[in-house]
Amino acid sequence: MKFDTAIIGGGLSGLVAGIRLVRQNQKCVIISSGQSALHFFSGSFDLLNFLPDGSAAVKNPTKEIRNLIQQAPEHPYSKIGAEKFIDLAKKSEDFLTDINIKFQGSAKINHFRITPLGFFKPTWLTLSDFVVSENENKPSWNSVSIFNIEGFLDFQPEFVAESFNKMGIRTEIHDINLPELNRIRRNPSEFRSVNLTVVLDKPEIQNTLAQIFKEKSKNSEVIIFPACLGFESNEILPKLSEKIGKPVYLLPTLPPSLVGIRTQKHLQDYFKKSGGELMLGDNVMSGEFEDSRLTRIYTQNHGDIPIVADNFILAGGSFFSQGLIADIDHVYEPIFNLDVEFSPEREKWYNPNFFETQNYQKFGVKTDGDFKALKRNQPVENLYVSGAILSGFNPIKEGCGGGVSLLSALSVSEKILNIEETK
Ligand SMILES: Cc1cc2nc3c(=O)[nH]c(=O)nc-3n(C[C@H](O)[C@H](O)[C@H](O)COP(=O)(O)OP(=O)(O)OC[C@H]3O[C@@H](n4cnc5c(N)ncnc54)[C@H](O)[C@@H]3O)c2cc1C
Structure with missing residues (x-):
């Protein structure tokens, strides 16, 4: 060869x-x-x-x-x-x-990514799905709804909420549950980001998610969700944001990294x-x-x-x-x-x-x-x-x-x- x-x-x-x-x-x-x-x-x-x-x-x-x-x-x-x-x-x-x-950022100025524990870390380029901040002290928005999936242990929104609250950002946490997730929920080792996204990326579930997000995030400028969406395509998140009329961003979960x-x-x-x-x-x-x-x-x-x-x-x-x-x-x-x-x-x-x-x-x-x-x-x-x-x-x-x-x-x-x- x-x-x-x-x-x-x-x-x-x-x-x-x-x-x-x-x-x-x-x-x-x-x-x-x-x-x-x-x-x-x-x-x-x-x-x-x-x-x-x-x-x-x-x-x-x-x-x-x-x-x-x-x-x-x-x-x-x-x-x-x-x-x-x-x-x-x-x-x-x-x-x-x-x-x-698709990414955000440039070599001329580091921005800040937000870690699963709510710390702000400098970085160069962040995939466009993720929530970032231009400065270390506070993102550009003042209110956020963080959604998690009931029983999903690789994402702990309380840590992130604590960090946001210290910055004066009004933060709500919502747990959601969907009957479509019950089959994988039975086995905790299967209840991981990669398996969740197989269900959550389906178009019919996207509509349900959009409805739930819209209803529960009335008081928030942005929505944050664990990185369990958009495995097949980076178009899923922008489409969901469009349906809701406000930005939906992801936050990294514990490994494995779906976006990776x-x-x-x-x-x-x-x-x-x-x-x-x-x-x-x-x-x-x-x-x-x-x-x-x-x-x-x-x-x-x-x-x-x-x-x-x-x-x-x-x-x-x-x-x-x-x-x-x-x-x-x-x-x-x-x-x-x-x-x-x-x-x-x-x-x-x-x-x-x-x-x-x-x-x-x-x-x-x-x-x-x-x-x-x-x-x-x-x-x-x-x-x-x-x-x-x-x-x-x-x-x-x-x-x-x-x-x-x-x-x-x-x-x-x-x-x-x-x-x-x-x-
Ligand atoms: C756990 C972890 C997380 C990281 N996260 C980040 C991050 O979020 N952002 C960031 O900027 N940097 C991160 N880094 C730094 C990271 O090293 C680089 O960003 C980058 O991904 C490394 O790429 P690489 O291709 O050099 O090596 P690797 O990603 O390590 O890939 C090497 C590949 O070579 C293969 N290989 C090895 N030996 C052989 C062989 N003999 N024959 C055939 N194949 C072989 C391996 O199987 C592997 O697939 C992280 C590093 C680690 C270890």
Whole structure:
């Protein structure tokens, strides 16, 4: 099997790179073993929420990028460079719009998403279904009705209401019950967002919901509902809002993330529709190198039939997706044994205080300035690395996980396509 580019890992980064490449007529395959971080997606992509030294919350990522580069020269954004960072952030926004992923936000100003516990967190792009606030102290409305489904435990509106009340927002909570949900209600482990949406997305239920929402939210400007609507399409929520005559927004629930799964499926479908080949449930096991190039890779399902490509992208994610593995005293990359940045002293890997900075978050595959993987300190000329598996950044402390995945995916795709850079 021969391709222009073979991508290992079909999470956010691998899929974005794949779509970018097939849209330029590349023959492209993505091999992906399992679920990705998108299954736990909050609904918002973070670009840069805090500088690495923790000194300040970032308001405008495009303004702070030069400070980040000074503080963290090994950060993936530093490898991209300040001007190119601004360019790729904009291109990421355009890319999502082009492939019909609707969002709110811009790299020029962080807005605030609202967490399932009612905290306001800075972020870059939030899917259009979700409730956001332009400032940290209060959203633009003064009254809200929060609806929950009776017996649904993955959403606790009381926490959110407490937070809104402190801001002076008049908040009502309503529990709703629909006989159509009784069948899945019998088994608590089935009473989860993904199963609920299968029922709630039905057109006849949409009409019932619209009636209930309208009747009970007379005193509220907006309606909030747990993220259990709109699995098949992002048109369901705007249509419901139209029926009621006021905005209905979603709030994230505990995982699994319905919108994350929807986003992943959308990206997969788009990739396939554009001519890409997707090998799901297969695991890349090894590769063969000649001089400084990777020539072929082998997967679990295809045994000794190699996948040959001109270029490869490793987008296998971090520890969470087993793109990186930690054993008792070292951290390694399991497919090619690439060079990995990690501390040899195990006690430095993590801080026992869960809320402190965790050093292991910065561990990852070492690359040169073009995101070419390093093996025994030498770049592999045609093996690029993108997304969470990269070294040099802390997605939690800096709030930059989604941004690194998107920007590095577009960056390596442009390098493969030989597009002139403005670094
Ligand atoms: C639980 C969790 C939640 C997060 N939520 C957010 C969020 O809400 N917003 C945000 O901005 N950032 C978030 N992040 C940061 C996140 O890392 C990025 O946003 C991004 O989704 C990572 O994408 P990725 O494609 O690099 O890796 P992943 O999403 O981890 O995907 C890697 C894929 O590679 C596959 N794979 C691994 N090894 C192999 C192999 N040998 N062969 C074949 N396939 C392989 C895996 O099965 C997986 O599908 C979150 C991270 C985690 C861990």
